[in-house]
Amino acid sequence: MYNPIVLDHFQNPRNLSEIPNATLVGMGANPICGDVMTLYLDVKDGKISKATFKTLGCGAAIASGSILTEMLKGKTLLEANTIVPQTLVEALGGLPKIKLHCPELAVEALKNALKVQEGKN
Numbered sequence: 871m872y873n874p875i876v877l878d879h880f881q882n883p884r885n886l887s888e889i890p891n892a893t894l895v896g897m898g899a900n901p902i903c904g905d906v907m908t909l910y911l912d913v914k915d916g917k918i919s920k921a922t923f924k925t926l927g928c929g930a931a932i933a934s935g936s937i938l939t940e941m942l943k944g945k946t947l948l949e950a951n952t953i954v955p956q957t958l959v960e961a962l963g964g965l966p967k968i969k970l971h972c973p974e975l976a977v978e979a980l981k982n983a984l985k986v987q988e989g990k991n
């Protein structure tokens with residue numbers, strides 16, 4: 871069902887942890903399945919220095935959080951804001967049709983973390 875890239879990120883998720891006192895935290899909840907994800911970002915000198923996640927989600931959600939947090943390292947917040955669910959689908963080499971909503975969970979957590987930042991300005 872999953873391709874080798876997705877399986878790798880599902881079975882060996884990168885950055886699966888919490889950052890205590892993270893600069894930004896955002897949550898996402900998937901209305902389709904009820905799964906949730908929290909994204910933690912540390913920002914230094916205008917760039918994301920560390921990104922981690924936790925989720926109560928399916929394999930595709932875990933893989934999405936893993937690839938997203940890898941992708942975010944070193945990006946500015948403006949660059950991070952350009953990431954959309956399709957960005958994750960492409961980076962993962964595709965997802966089964968019934969799992970295409972899962973990256974939305976990770977991106978919603980990201981957008982909510984970035985909204986917190988906007989609120990701070």
Ligand code: FES
Pocket residue numbers: 900903904905927928929930931969971972975
């Ligand atoms: S089935 Fe819920 S995020 Fe994948």
